[in-house]
Amino acid sequence: MSGFPSDKALVPFVSVENMLALIHRCGIDRCLIELTDAIAADFARWQMFHKAPRVASHSATGVIELMPISDGVSYSFKFVNGHPSNVKRELQTVTAFGVLASVATGYPKLFSEMTLLTALRTAATSALATRMLARSDSSTAAIIGNGAQSEFQIRALAAVCGITSFRLYDIDKLATQRCVANLSGTALKLKVCGCVEAAIEGADVVTTCTADKSHQTILTDNLVGAGVHVNAIGGDCPGKTELHRDVLLRSDIFVEHAEQTRIEGDIQQLDPDHPVTEIWEVMAGVAPGRIRADQITVFDGVGFAIEDFSALRWLWSAVQDTTVTEQLDLIADPDDPRDLFGMIRRYSERNGSNSPSTASTIN
Numbered sequence: 001m002s003g004f005p006s007d008k009a010l011v012p013f014v015s016v017e018n019m020l021a022l023i024h025r026c027g028i029d030r031c032l033i034e035l036t037d038a039i040a041a042d043f044a045r046w047q048m049f050h051k052a053p054r055v056a057s058h059s060a061t062g063v064i065e066l067m068p069i070s071d072g073v074s075y076s077f078k079f080v081n082g083h084p085s086n087v088k089r090e091l092q093t094v095t096a097f098g099v100l101a102s103v104a105t106g107y108p109k110l111f112s113e114m115t116l117l118t119a120l121r122t123a124a125t126s127a128l129a130t131r132m133l134a135r136s137d138s139s140t141a142a143i144i145g146n147g148a149q150s151e152f153q154i155r156a157l158a159a160v161c162g163i164t165s166f167r168l169y170d171i172d173k174l175a176t177q178r179c180v181a182n183l184s185g186t187a188l189k190l191k192v193c194g195c196v197e198a199a200i201e202g203a204d205v206v207t208t209c210t211a212d213k214s215h216q217t218i219l220t221d222n223l224v225g226a227g228v229h230v231n232a233i234g235g236d237c238p239g240k241t242e243l244h245r246d247v248l249l250r251s252d253i254f255v256e257h258a259e260q261t262r263i264e265g266d267i268q269q270l271d272p273d274h275p276v277t278e279i280w281e282v283m284a285g286v287a288p289g290r291i292r293a294d295q296i297t298v299f300d301g302v303g304f305a306i307e308d309f310s311a312l313r314w315l316w317s318a319v320q321d322t323t324v325t326e327q328l329d330l331i332a333d334p335d336d337p338r339d340l341f342g343m344i345r346r347y348s349e350r351n352g353s354n355s356p357s358t359a360s361t362i363n
């Protein structure tokens with residue numbers, strides 16, 4: 001036994017560098033496919049989760065959110081921001097980190113960067129919705145908004161749904177150029193388009209992932225033809241939408257958690273009782289997905305805590321027996337659990353001055 005109690009319960013931590021190492025080692029396609037399946041499996045056991053809409057703190061420039069969820073065995077939360085104007089300050093619109101914890105002890109099991117993990121899980125969720133709702137012969141997708149999420153969205157649609165042809169549009173040409181450069185060397189067919197109309201021409205699937213804290217009309221009613229599946233993922237907080245209301249009125253709408261999406265999604269523009277289907281209902285076979293080839297389906301994705309839970313549990317298994325974690329001294333955990341103060345005394349004894357016994361009296 002060592003001379004001093006360890007006083008430590010080390011928590012595995014996945015840094016940005018180590019997340020990159022993990023993605024490199026697994027391969028991004030495998031990560032996206034495994035994440036899609038993990039998210040699908042958790043949505044399929046929807047009733048087992050204790051769910052709540054996320055806790056959002058809004059400001060004039062953006063939002064900071066906490067996203068907690070538990071299945072009674074594990075608990076997770078993510079801290080995430082959404083600041084569309086950050087790009088002007090050379091900062092990202094979305095950054096995140098999160099924790100997976102044991103419900104039995106309350107101790108954290110994993111602490112991780114989640115900016116990259118959020119991009120992966122958001123792309124996996126769009127791919128899951130597309131696999132479930134798009135026409136099975138879909139081969140071409142339009143990606144409107146070619147910012148940080150876009151390459152992930154494209155890679156997931158390719159890896160999970162077999163879509164090989166992509167039509168890209170962004171108001172910022174440099175964003176589209178960067179997206180094309182990042183995907184060079186893949187077998188994907190990429191077409192740069194000069195406007196939304198050109199981008200969605202012939203597209204079976206349309207993904208909107210723009211960022212602007214306002215009611216935008218990225219897709220007007222006349223642009224969305226019969227049989228198209230739309231993933232609208234950029235409208236994800238109050239006052240921030242992408243689709244014209246009339247597009248929604250002509251579509252069958254699918255959401256993650258209706259209570260949250262009615263506040264944050266494109267459907268905030270509709271009456272509070274407008275019918276929508278939660279995607280778990282389709283997976284459980286209690287509600288239909290696509291029933292006609294000419295139907296317009298919209299996945300109004302805002303990001304729900306279950307996807308982060310799935311992603312953190314996937315990460316937890318992926319990092320076992322690897323070197324891609326650091327051990328964080330995060331939890332004060334004395335060998336005698338009731339001797340928390342003793343940690344201070346032992347530290348002072350080891351390090352000399354200012355021990356509690358020699359501290360001067362405070363008058």
Ligand code: NAD
Nearest residue numbers: 093145147148149170171172175209210211234301302303
């Ligand atoms: P980003 O700022 O990196 O990229 C957004 C892109 O949209 C920019 O390139 C911008 O030029 C473009 N854009 C803005 N207005 C446009 C318009 N009218 N037409 C075409 N392009 C336009 O942001 P990001 O990290 O890629 O995120 C994109 C959006 O997705 C954000 O709104 C973000 O909040 C949201 N998001 C949602 C989820 C989710 O789970 N649903 C997860 C992550 C991000």
